Amino acid sequence: MGRALLVIDMLNDFVDEKGSLRVPDTEAVLPRVVQEVADARARGEAVVYVCDAHQPDDPEFSRMGWPPHAVRGTWGARVVEALEPRPLDPVVEKTTYSGFHGSDLDRVLREREARTVRLVGCVTNICVLYTAADAAMRGYEVEVVRDAVAGLDPGDHAFALRQMERVLGARLVDRQAP
Numbered sequence: 001m002g003r004a005l006l007v008i009d010m011l012n013d014f015v016d017e018k019g020s021l022r023v024p025d026t027e028a029v030l031p032r033v034v035q036e037v038a039d040a041r042a043r044g045e046a047v048v049y050v051c052d053a054h055q056p057d058d059p060e061f062s063r064m065g066w067p068p069h070a071v072r073g074t075w076g077a078r079v080v081e082a083l084e085p086r087p088l089d090p091v092v093e094k095t096t097y098s099g100f101h102g103s104d105l106d107r108v109l110r111e112r113e114a115r116t117v118r119l120v121g122c123v124t125n126i127c128v129l130y131t132a133a134d135a136a137m138r139g140y141e142v143e144v145v146r147d148a149v150a151g152l153d154p155g156d157h158a159f160a161l162r163q164m165e166r167v168l169g170a171r172l173v174d175r176q177a178p
């Protein structure tokens with residue numbers, strides 16, 4: 001049974017201090033995400049980048065009151081340099097919270113015979129949670145690296161982890177800082 005690491009939204013707009021919708025906790029989890037990527041590669045597992053890619057007038061911006069972020073083709077929508085995808089790493093663009101909705105993520109995982117997905121990245125209670133939910137509903141085993149996901153709010157972060165574990169049956173694992 002194959003495994004794939006899903007690196008969710010580790011983009012300049014969310015990680016870099018100049019990003020338009022910076023998630024402060026990404027600074028703390030970045031070294032853990034980098035190590036997860038290195039470990040997955042060492043085990044021969046697929047590393048799949050799941051990335052927001054919005055249009056400039058995306059309704060999400062006005063609906064949620066967030067500034068434009070991860071606009072397709074901009075610096076903010078690029079994966080941070082420390083995690084830059086390799087040429088053969090799949091990069092799946094998404095336009096909403098779940099990495100599966102309207103994307104080819106399911107096809108990418110099935111082509112790689114992945115049955116387990118291991119999630120890292122941000123935002124815990126938004127894109128990580130909804131991607132985990134869709135993965136579970138599609139029959140994937142879900143693992144979430146508890147200390148390699150970042151939230152905007154500690155309470156929402158903790159709630160999302162509980163939901164993923166108790167409702168979705170995700171296995172929460174820890175990765176100690178390198």
